Amino acid sequence: QVQLVESGGGLVQAGGSLRLSCAASGTISVINRMAWYRQAPGKQRELVAAITSGGSTNYADSVKGRFTISRDNAKKMVSLQMNSLKPEDAAVYFCNQVGKYFGEIGRLLDFASWGQGTQVTVSS
DSSP: OOEEEEEOOEEEETTOOEEEEEEEESSEEEEEEEEEEEEOTTSOOEEEEEEETTOOEEEOGGGTTTEEEEEETTTTEEEEEEOSOOGGGOEEEEEEEEEEEEOGGGOEEEEEEEOOOEEEEEEO
């Protein structure tokens, strides 16, 4: 099993910055894709940013130029630097990681894990 633990959410004024981090633990072989999603009250979960094992990134149009996703493969960690935050960025942010891990008797298995979510609140 692969577990994700997020940190870094909180309350910030509009125009401020926050940095979210998500660390994976478990018998991981490789993490192919790391991403951040968010879900605001009454809305569907949406992709904010993603990064592949090769470093390719993609962002939601609403956060381009303000958010930066990065990964540390050695630490099995993905981070999201959020600058120039707007009230509409307020949501619960979820980390998602997809890859392969070693299961019982060394079998290589797929995983797609989610973090528990961290609240980001932006005051106007």
